[in-house]
Amino acid sequence: MDIELRGAAAEDVAAVLAFWQLAAEGTNRGGDDTAAVEALISRDPGALLLAVRDGEIVGSLVAGFDGWRCHLYRFAVHPARRRQGIxxxxxxxxxxxxxxxGGRRADAMVLDDNTLAHHAWAAAGYVPQEEWRRWVKSL
Ligand SMILES: CC(C)(COP(=O)(O)OP(=O)(O)OC[C@H]1O[C@@H](n2cnc3c(N)ncnc32)[C@H](O)[C@@H]1OP(=O)(O)O)[C@@H](O)C(=O)NCCC(=O)NCCS
Structure with missing residues (x-):
């Protein structure tokens, strides 16, 4: 299987949004739109990692470093390509x-009932921190 990993470019935005509708978890919570993905690519080129096969997106992961911590979002693989190591x-x-x-620790938000994801995160060495909850505010 010939899979290329690369950073997303501006011309990928529409395909990325379509891919997330197909493959990602949590896309029904709003916020996934062209402007948001363009802003990510503009702010931090290389943060939106894509796995591409024959020109088609088969995987994605946002790897954002804010200067302090390393945050992972939108971990998704095409349903027909799962369990192949992508x-x-x-x-x-x-x-x-x-x-x-120079990042020292990476984290991800993972739903408690997303057992499929738990397998993949655990296999890569991630463990849940039971004592924390996420606190949020919309801006
Ligand atoms: C989570 C996800 C991205 C994993 O992608 P993937 O390409 O299938 O993962 P990999 O093939 O690299 O699997 C790596 C390891 O994770 C574990 N794993 C992955 N899927 C598994 C499953 N369905 N059952 C058991 N273990 C699993 C295995 O240990 C696997 O290694 P192995 O195949 O050598 O045993 C994919 O399942 C997905 O897109 N899920 C829907 C979106 C989602 O929920 N994303 C996570 C949001 S937090």
Whole structure:
């Protein structure tokens, strides 16, 4: 299987949004739109990692470093391409990116009932922190 991992470019935005509708978890919570993805690519080129096969997106992972911590979002693999190591490759690429910045710890928000994701995160060495909850405010 010939899969290329690369950062997203502005011309990928529409395909990325369509891919997330197909493959990602949590796209029904709003906020996924052209302007948001364009802003990400403009703010931090390379943060939106894509796995691409024959020109089609088959995987994604946002690997954002804010200067302090390393945050992972939109971990998704095409339903027909799961369990082929693409997710693991995306995580390894994200972690290599973080190490390049001097990042020390990566985190991800994972729904408690998303057992499919739990398998993949655990396989890559991530563990839940039971004592924390996410506090949010819309801006
Ligand atoms: C989570 C997800 C990205 C994993 O992608 P993937 O390409 O299938 O993962 P990999 O093939 O790299 O799997 C790596 C390891 O994770 C574990 N794993 C992955 N899927 C698994 C499953 N369905 N059952 C058991 N273990 C699983 C295995 O240990 C696997 O290694 P192995 O195949 O050598 O045993 C994919 O399942 C997905 O897109 N899920 C829907 C979106 C989602 O929920 N994303 C996470 C949001 S937090």
């Amino acid at each position: 997710g693991a490759r995306l995580l390894a690429a994200a972690e290599a990116r973080f190490r390049g910045f």
